[in-house]
Amino acid sequence: FHFYTPALESRASRMLNQEQLLRQSIALGGFELHYQPQVRTDDGTLAGFEALVRWRHPERGLVSPEEFVALAEARGLITAIDRWVLRQACSEACAWYAQGMPRVPVAVNMSAQEFRHADLASDVAAVLVETGLPAQLLHIELTESTLMHSDAQVQRTLHALQQQGVQLAIDDFGTGYSSLAYLKRHPIHQLKIDRSFITELPGNEDDAAIVTAIVQMARSLRLRTVAEGVETAEQLALLRTLGCEMAQGYHIAPPMPAEQALQWQKDYCHKLQAQ
Numbered sequence: 001f002h003f004y005t006p007a008l009e010s011r012a013s014r015m016l017n018q019e020q021l022l023r024q025s026i027a028l029g030g031f032e033l034h035y036q037p038q039v040r041t042d043d044g045t046l047a048g049f050e051a052l053v054r055w056r057h058p059e060r061g062l063v064s065p066e067e068f069v070a071l072a073e074a075r076g077l078i079t080a081i082d083r084w085v086l087r088q089a090c091s092e093a094c095a096w097y098a099q100g101m102p103r104v105p106v107a108v109n110m111s112a113q114e115f116r117h118a119d120l121a122s123d124v125a126a127v128l129v130e131t132g133l134p135a136q137l138l139h140i141e142l143t144e145s146t147l148m149h150s151d152a153q154v155q156r157t158l159h160a161l162q163q164q165g166v167q168l169a170i171d172d173f174g175t176g177y178s179s180l181a182y183l184k185r186h187p188i189h190q191l192k193i194d195r196s197f198i199t200e201l202p203g204n205e206d207d208a209a210i211v212t213a214i215v216q217m218a219r220s221l222r223l224r225t226v227a228e229g230v231e232t233a234e235q236l237a238l239l240r241t242l243g244c245e246m247a248q249g250y251h252i253a254p255p256m257p258a259e260q261a262l263q264w265q266k267d268y269c270h271k272l273q274a275q
C-alpha cells in the first residue's frame, strides 16, 4: 500500500522547486560569503576568519547554510558550491592582505563528500596558485563524521592537503562519535570545540570539565583549540583561564559580509594598537 496525502506532494514539489532554484543560483553565482573573526584568548589579537556561505534566494533573501547544505549534498550540488566558496574566500583574503590587513588564515567548511573526490587536493592547489594565497593561510574545516567514515581515498586527500601546507581543523568537535583514534591517524592541526559545550559556561561544571579535557588532550597532541559560539565576556575569560587558545562567536563579532569584515579588521587592529 502507498498512502497519499496532499502534504506529501507539496513537500516533494517544494524540494524540487528549491533544487531548481539552487541549480540556477550555482549557474548564475547567487551566493555570498560572510566572514567571522577568530581571536587569541590571551592577547586578543586577530587569529583568522571563517568563511560562511549564504544563498541569495530569489524570493527569501539571504538563506543560512543550515537550510540548503543538506539538500545540496543530497542532490550532488555541494561540490559546485564548496569550490566557489574556496575560490572566493582565497581571493577575498588576498585582497585584504593587499590592503595591509594582518596575514591571518581564512577557513572554509568542506562537506564530507568532497574528501572522497580524488581531485580535491589538486583542485585546492590550483585555486591557491590562481588566487596567490599561500597554502599555510588556508584552513579547511571538516567534521568528525568525515574522519569516522574515512577510506583510503579520504586518507590520501588529507595527506596531500597537508603536504601542500594547508591546515585541517575538526569542526563541532565533541559532537560526533567518541572514537579518538582518528586524531592519531589523520594530519589534523586544530580542534573547534562545539558551541554546545560553551553555551552554558561558566555556570555548567560538566561543560567546563569537558572543555578542560579537550584543551589538555589537544595540547598533548600539539593541536590548537578554538572555542565556537562564544557569546559573553565571562565565557571568553574562562576559556582563557582553561587554556583554550582561540575564540569565535557573537561576543567578538557575528559573521559579516566581506566589506564589513574588512572595516571590522581595520577598526579592531586600530583599537588594539591604541591600548
Ligand code: C2E
Pocket (backbone or CB within 6 Å): 036, 051, 052, 053, 064, 065, 066, 069, 078, 081, 082, 085, 108, 109, 110, 111, 141, 171, 172, 195, 228, 229, 230, 231, 248, 249, 250, 251, 254, 255
Ligand atoms: P559551523 O562551521 O560550525 O559554523 C558556525 C555556525 O555558528 C555559523 O552558522 C555561525 O553563524 C554560527 N555562530 C557563530 N558564532 C555564534 C554564536 O556566538 N552563537 C550562536 N548561536 N551561533 C554562532 P551558519 O553560518 O548558519 O553555518 C551553519 C553551518 O553550515 C556551519 O557550521 C557549517 O557546518 C555549514 N557551512 C557554512 N558554510 C559552508 C560552506 O561553505 N560549505 C559547507 N559544506 N558547509 C558550510
Ligand code: MG
Pocket (backbone or CB within 6 Å): 050, 109, 141, 171
Ligand atoms: Mg565551521
Ligand code: MG
Pocket (backbone or CB within 6 Å): 171, 172, 192, 194, 228
Ligand atoms: Mg562548528
